[in-house]
Amino acid sequence: MAEDDKPPARQIITDYAQEHFLYFRTADGTVYAQKKGRPIARPIRSQGTAGSHRQELMVGLLRGGYGAFGGTPLKEALDMIEALAMDGDAERVHLRVAPGADNATWLDLGRNDGQSVRIHPGGWEVAVPDPQEVRWRRTQLTGELPLPLTGTQGKGLDQLLGLCNFANAATESLVIAWLVGCLGPSSPVPAPFLTGPQGAGKSTAGRMLTRIVEGMSGDLRRAPKDEENLIAAVSAGWITALDNLSYLTPDMSDAMCCIVTGAETVKRALYTDGDVSIARYRRPLLMTGIDVGVIRPDLAERLLPLRLERPKVRRTEAELWAEYEAILPAVLGSLLDLTVKVRATEAETPTDLRMADFAHLCAQLDGAAGLGSLAAYRASLDDLTDDVIEGDLLAQTVLQHAGRMEPGQPERMTSSEWLHCLTHAYTGEDGRPLPKGWPTTGKVLSDRLKRLQPTLAARGVLVEWGRTKTARYIEVIHTRPAEEPTRTPLF
Secondary structure, three states: OOHHHOOOHHHHHHHHHHHHEEEEEOOOOOEEEEEOOOOEEEEOOOOOOOOOHHHHHHHHHHHOOOOOOOHHHHHHHHHHHHHHHOOOOEOOOEOOEEEOOOOOEEEEOOOOOOOEEEEEOOEEEEEOOOOOOOOEEOOOOOOOOOOOOOOOOOHHHHHHHHHOOEOOHHHHHHHHHHHHHHOOOOOOOOEEEEEOOOOOOHHHHHHHHHHHHHOOOOOOEOOOOOHHHHHHHHHOOOOEEEOOOOOOOHHHHHHHHHHHHOEEEEEEOOOOOOOEEEEEEOOOEEEEOOOOOOOOHHHHOOEEEEEEOOOOOOOOHHHHHHHHHHHHHHHHHHHHHHHHHHHOOOOOOOOOOOOHHHHHHHHHHHHHHOOOHHHHHHHHHHHHHHHHHHOOHHHHHHHHHHHOOOOOOOEEEOHHHHHHHHHHHHHOOOOOOOOOOOOOOHHHHHHHHHHHHHHHHHOOEEEEEEEOOOOEEEEEEEOOOOOOOOOOOOO
16 A cells, blocks of 8 residues: 555544444543443543553554554544544443442452452352443552452451451441441441540551452541542542541531532633533541541531450551451452342331431341341440530530420520520629630521531430511420430440
């Protein structure tokens, strides 16, 4: 063929790409490339160090005998491919966990051969998913998991708990419930907060729990300084594990609430004036620390406190992690066996808890394995309610005032009148100074009470808002006698 008769380089690249890859767009407009017959998809504009589609094309063309291509011809070919893909229907890509056909769930093992775990009502098996059913998105945080072992009879989870220092069986039951919940692609799970004295192995236990799903490369990280960096970290992995937290700003607390139950972030796209980029996320979140100070009520309802104790016998890091890596296939296999059993168990959904999906999972786990996780979950929420009250002087003042009320008899006042009443109740006869952050107007008080409403209700004090013909009011009712126990027994 004469030199002039050769097709342009961009045409050679385009023809090769369309022969060997499928191209599609997602709802946010990102175009992905998927090698035919493989479930792994990569954004075509990515320059990722973990392997970009641009690199795939260059290597494939060279090894296929087409020559070495790059620069302008490759850019022009990718521009044309992207334009063609934008005309197609929007498809979904998934990170680590994905819903499948016939009520199944897929777990990405992070392997180059695409092998994944399919969890279905009849069991689980390792297979390469149909590329039309599941499209995996990979990032630098996507570590490789070992092939899980079969027939472990639950021994893997026992071995895992033997390496950690959780305080009691109730805490261990919540750990197992959370791990099962992490394999669900659509149901939110509360964020474990691993706490305990110095030297209790909080960071080590956090890494172990994270690496069951994220692989041995998964690790804890310091909390980002702002919400934008936190969302970037969340979008790149399935489990976000934050280490050694000591303080949470209100903005960071709100961001964590959104991570647990799901939210969407919209910001201006880079190098554009009017376009936007959208990040949707709902991920399992894990935290460690001795104390994070005052916990806001909305975050408390989304937390799962897991207490650890100092071990009596210390082991070297090398010995500990060598044993963990050796048992990881059995741990994963045991977790998958239990997940299948839990999902097949019917249980009623508790309707009084904020995280109803996780409460239902605990009830299923109790029916499948009899671990008492639902009672443990209720007890943990009760402890968190105490933590919120201990850190909020307004909540303490409202409860003290309610303790002097006649049970079942409502008190109704305007927000300004309530502010005067509660301020006088706090300052007392000696007129002690008001603390920093005390409400200064009736509107501020009303907003604070709305945030505290679930916490106060857990202690038998109901706060409601209403309106008469002339004014708005706040009504407080004490629903139980002061001597009635409000604590939830652990078992």
